[in-house]
Amino acid sequence: MISNLAWIFFSTLLINNFTLAMFLGLCPFFGVTSKVDTGWRLGVANTFVLVIVSVSAWALNTYVLTNAPYLRTIAFIVVIASMVQIVEMIIKKSLPTLFRELGIYLPLITTNCAILGLALFQTTRKYSLLEGIFFAFGAGLGLTLALSLMASIRERMDLADVPVVAKRMGLVMVIASCLSMAFMGFAGMGSG
């Protein structure tokens, strides 16, 4: 039981990292990773939403959509959009400083593929409530890790002498490839 939960958590965090191995959440990964601070803050906000969405998706699958699996995609996206709105309101009320720091990135969480992806993967893998929560934490912290790593490399890149040709996305993609390769080194740690 515990080893299963640990496997779900660590494999999602490292081996099958949402961003670096499954290509989910690439928009913030490339869009908002120019500063380390914003990078990890956005990661934490995403983790929060991921856990809430995981629980909601589990509840929807177990109690509401048992006879109508074809409404899953619509139901998930509606729930995600409303959850992000609620989280936004809560943060605005209770943590106004954080709200100002997150700014536009907060509503943009809705269209982050990582969130819908989590709900969908959790459904196909038939995770229980607890497994889903560990899955969400692993995915969220994995996203935070990827965002922070990418942001710290890009902060250095600003000071480096980069050929004009590679100035835009080219070099960033190659760096992402190296990060992804590094994360492949974690494979195999879950078995044996």
Next chain:
Amino acid sequence: MTTDIATAAEAAEPIVPGAPPPQPLRLDFWRGIADDNPVMIQMLGLCPAMAVSNSLENGIGMSAAVIFVLFCSSLLVSSLRKIIPGEVRLASYILIIATFVTISDLVMQAYFPLLSRTLGPFVPLIVVNCIILGRAEAFAGKVKPMRAAADALGMGLGFTLALCTISAFREIVGNGTLLGFHLFGPHYEPWVFMIMPPGGFLTMGLMFLVMGWWGERKKAKLTEVAA
């Protein structure tokens, strides 16, 4: 001929604020394939472009689903543009998109079960593919259905072009095959790295580097001519 009529009809309708300027249908169509290619220029839809591009078959399957969803939702959004209230337009667009995505997912599960199993949750994930919502908001919701359809087809084919190029390259290098046919004989040792996740990022990076080099060369030539 037809383009002239379309332009005339477009001019007769009062211009909606923020709407794209009227132009021949031909240009609406070509823009998505070349100058405004969703993946290569606008850098939208990167997630499917890398996640399911490890074989050409996957690339074609994904492209077909995206073209279907993009075309149908653009057409519907454009036809309903006077009925949908502005305040709830995004919610309505997402509802329309999610419906078509679910239809394509169910049809794929029923008639292309093996492909559907490989693509898995990446088909329902088309809902959050920025290309589709982006076209609905920026274009289809503001123009006549004919223009929306031309634009959707162009954007869809532009996505297909990019995805198929990437996936063909990755399959050839990473597996030594194209659509499952062996190309190089038994002694070719495939560069397996390319069909794994880092290969996706690398292929994309190489493509952007080549395009950057191309752009720089063009710019240099222009200045040479000017001087």
Next chain:
Amino acid sequence: MTGHAHGHGAPPAPTPDAGSSSLRLTVTLALFGALAGAVLAYTYQKTLPPIRKFAAERVEVAVKEVLGSPAKLDTLFLVGDRLSKTPPAGVDALEAVKLFIGSNASGEPTGVAVEEGSPGFSGEVRLLVGFHPVTGALTGFKVLAQKETPGLGDKIIKDSSFARQFIGKLANPLKGDKNPTTDPSTVQTITGATITSKTVIKVINKAVETWKPRLEAYAKGGGQ
């Protein structure tokens, strides 16, 4: 924001305030929702038969492969911790956890097949494991899902000699060795894919360990 929205009203008579009352918004959205639901329900009804047919066929092909095309095939479902002829209440037969029993022409069971999985090198490895219900000798296995390294770990699918050596081995428990062996409960692992090979062995041991006692309890209860 509102300025943007005005553009969507009919240009000759832009009536933003009257046209955007919350009642109208709610009604439009509800109407859209209902329409979407109806269209999807219809598509689902139309596509369900082929989807279910494919899922059932896929299981049948795998089971026949693992059990060597038995004359008769029965299905038992897991209810709680016991086997039963009917699936647990409210669970679809296709989705339920189950065990397949293959018998020869005279009705004698020749092998059972069960699904089991365990974390491999980079993702879960799921197998359909076939073994003899009495002796525990393996009749084969089929990989249902895996995400192992192409060219190395995926040899458990692509290298047929790896799968073939399992037939007739005893899982009491099964062990792996990197050298060729004639031991009845040892198989040779794949060079360069030790972890994946060991995962396959682990899954097979797990399958026999968990399902053989259940089967024996079921037989003792007179097949109830």
